[in-house]
Amino acid sequence: MKLVIFAGPPTCGKTTVIRQVIKRIIVKNLKPSFVKIDVLYADEDEAINKEFGIPAKKIYSGELCPDHCNVVVLDEVVEWAEQKGSDYLFVETAGLCLRCSPYVEKSLGIVVLEATSGMNLPRKIGPMLTLADISVITKIDLISQAEREVFRYRVLEAAKSITIVESNALYGIGIDPIVKKILKTEDVEFPMFLRGNPPVGTCTICVGKKEIGAKNHFGVLRTMEKELFYIGE
Amino acid sequence: MYINMDIIKITLIGGQGKDGSKENVDRFDLKMGDIVSIVGPTGCGKTTLINDIELFANRNTPSERQILINNEPVPENFTFDPSKHPIALISQHTNFLSDLPVGEFLTIHAKVRGSTEIGNVVNETIEFANKLTGEAIIKETAMTELSGGQTRSLLIADAVVIGNSPIILLDEIENAGIHKTKALELLKQYEKIFVFVTHDPSIALLSDFRIIMKAGAMQKIITTNAEERLASDELRKMDDILIHFRTLIRAGEVISESVLKESFETQTQ
Numbered sequence: 002m003k004l005v006i007f008a009g010p011p012t013c014g015k016t017t018v019i020r021q022v023i024k025r026i027i028v029k030n031l032k033p034s035f036v037k038i039d040v041l042y043a044d045e046d047e048a049i050n051k052e053f054g055i056p057a058k059k060i061y062s063g064e065l066c067p068d069h070c071n072v073v074v075l076d077e078v079v080e081w082a083e084q085k086g087s088d089y090l091f092v093e094t095a096g097l098c099l100r101c102s103p104y105v106e107k108s109l110g111i112v113v114l115e116a117t118s119g120m121n122l123p124r125k126i127g128p129m130l131t132l133a134d135i136s137v138i139t140k141i142d143l144i145s146q147a148e149r150e151v152f153r154y155r156v157l158e159a160a161k162s163i164t165i166v167e168s169n170a171l172y173g174i175g176i177d178p179i180v181k182k183i184l185k186t187e188d189v190e191f192p193m194f195l196r197g198n199p200p201v202g203t204c205t206i207c208v209g210k211k212e213i214g215a216k217n218h219f220g221v222l223r224t225m226e227k228e229l230f231y232i233g234e
Numbered sequence: 235m236y237i238n239m240d241i242i243k244i245t246l247i248g249g250q251g252k253d254g255s256k257e258n259v260d261r262f263d264l265k266m267g268d269i270v271s272i273v274g275p276t277g278c279g280k281t282t283l284i285n286d287i288e289l290f291a292n293r294n295t296p297s298e299r300q301i302l303i304n305n306e307p308v309p310e311n312f313t314f315d316p317s318k319h320p321i322a323l324i325s326q327h328t329n330f331l332s333d334l335p336v337g338e339f340l341t342i343h344a345k346v347r348g349s350t351e352i353g354n355v356v357n358e359t360i361e362f363a364n365k366l367t368g369e370a371i372i373k374e375t376a377m378t379e380l381s382g383g384q385t386r387s388l389l390i391a392d393a394v395v396i397g398n399s400p401i402i403l404l405d406e407i408e409n410a411g412i413h414k415t416k417a418l419e420l421l422k423q424y425e426k427i428f429v430f431v432t433h434d435p436s437i438a439l440l441s442d443f444r445i446i447m448k449a450g451a452m453q454k455i456i457t458t459n460a461e462e463r464l465a466s467d468e469l470r471k472m473d474d475i476l477i478h479f480r481t482l483i484r485a486g487e488v489i490s491e492s493v494l495k496e497s498f499e500t501q502t503q
């Protein structure tokens with residue numbers, strides 16, 4: 002199974018992009034599933050399940066940083082998708098904490114940025130952008146070509162080797178190159194490891210332990226089904 | 235992978251209208267130096283058509299159109315070297331969203347477009363824009379503070395001077411109160427393919443041909459004939475009269491009968 006993790010600021014168009022991708026994966030007779038990790042509220046799982054009839058699920062991170070939540074539950078999420086017989090698992094994260102990033106090794110990391118968000122955004126979001134493989138720039142229909150070119154430059158300035166895809170996600174424009182990359186992604190493998198170095202902090206993730214899964218950590222944890230609990234002194 | 239090529243011609247291959255039926259126009263070429271207008275009622279798909287051109291649609295947009303460059307389709311995962319993108323699109327937008335000062339924005343854009351003398355190019359762009367606006371644009375102003383007309387003027391100047399692209403697509407140049415005839419005059423000095431989306435009869439008749447659109451589809455193409463060219467001159471005179479009155483009114487003049495007469499006489503000579 003292949004794992005694709007989508008991150009990006011609220012309302013940047015993650016779900017819209019994922020929908021367009023799912024449409025194109027399904028017509029190839031491949032089986033995708035979808036998981037949304039969000040802080041307080043999400044309804045994408047129901048909408049996507051209804052629209053495409055594919056396995057879909059949401060996980061609320063609640064008191065946890067959503068990227069931290071991602072680290073401790075992703076192993077179970079991958080197992081869940083494999084049990085459902087999926088070929089592809091699309092994870093949409095909330096991407097609120099700009100210190101962490103949700104991408105893991107042997108998966109595809111996609112950051113979604115809206116072209117309307119101002120020229121300084123690419124400088125502000127750190128590893129969510131710099132550790133991604135692809136940066137999808139959405140809402141290009143809402144700005145001038147000149148601004149698009151400058152925004153693109155600012156993204157490349159922050160992440161030199163990233164692949165940029167410009168998209169009007171509402172009409173599915175620019176989605177095909179993303180699908181191509183997704184099809185070429187290598188299979189996810191256990192044990193999974195986070196990409197890059199987590200930020201300085203006091204919990205096991207924060208001090209640099211990159212293994213995915215609650216069983217590898219102590220401190221404030223949770224599992225896919227079980228709400229927050231604490232392991233430690 | 236970057237594509238780098240000299241554009242000799244662009245071919246538009248028809249797709250489908252909003253209801254999925256085939257377009258009447260199934261193929262036509264745009265060659266260097268052509269001036270083309272796209273006309274039709276609001277919502278008929280004019281902007282969609284120029285967006286297809288700008289994106290080098292390859293049967294992958296809702297209209298299913300295909301664009302060929304020098305007879306070849308553009309590969310799906312193509313990227314033009316951003317400094318040499320052959321198309322500049324001036325969209326219908328009348329506001330900028332970017333939070334940078336005009337000078338800084340243009341400097342970055344000139345850098346992206348590979349200009350060598352960046353300072354000069356930036357000044358030239360602002361000068362070009364200021365020939366089209368009422369109130370001059372100042373380098374230090376934030377882009378978001380520009381008016382609708384100033385924004386459009388700057389976009390046009392940017393596309394021509396900084397963009398330096400061989401193909402320029404302009405969506406409703408007549409809007410937002412910029413000096414339309416002046417703009418056309420300035421633009422015509424450049425040897426490029428110009429595509430104007432327009433509701434304005436004098437712009438339409440100034441073109442070499444015009445594409446008539448309805449319900450998302452290209453209905454037919456009309457070549458401007460000699461009689462129409464004469465009509466276009468008459469229309470231009472009428473435009474000049476309107477512009478003259480606009481200038482008077484903007485300057486706070488009162489339009490008396492004698493002013494009216496005098497204006498008609500001087501402008502239609």
Ligand SMILES: Nc1nc2c(ncn2[C@@H]2O[C@H](COP(=O)(O)OP(=O)(O)OP(=O)(O)O)[C@@H](O)[C@H]2O)c(=O)[nH]1
Nearest residue numbers: 011012013014015016017139140141168169170171
């Ligand atoms: N014009 C335009 N609107 C878009 C585009 N992509 C997304 N939108 C709109 O932007 C809004 C937010 O899109 P979503 O896909 O829900 O964004 P999201 O990132 O999933 O949002 P959250 O999950 O709530 O953080 C919706 O109204 C979309 O229709 C685009 O390319 N162009």
Ligand SMILES: Nc1ncnc2c1ncn2[C@@H]1O[C@H](COP(=O)(O)OP(=O)(O)OP(=O)(O)O)[C@@H](O)[C@H]1O
Nearest residue numbers: 250251252275276277278279280281282296297450
């Ligand atoms: N061939 C097509 N297939 C499907 N949808 C289309 C097609 N052409 C246009 N549309 C849709 O019709 C709507 C209006 O089109 P568009 O904005 O291009 O109109 P317009 O002629 O530019 O209007 P205006 O004069 O108001 O600017 C858009 O939502 C567009 O996506």
Ligand SMILES: [Mg+2]
Nearest residue numbers: 015016045093
């Ligand atoms: Mg969403």
Ligand SMILES: [Mg+2]
Nearest residue numbers: 280281326405
């Ligand atoms: Mg339009």
Ligand SMILES: [Zn+2]
Nearest residue numbers: 066068098101
């Ligand atoms: Zn965090």
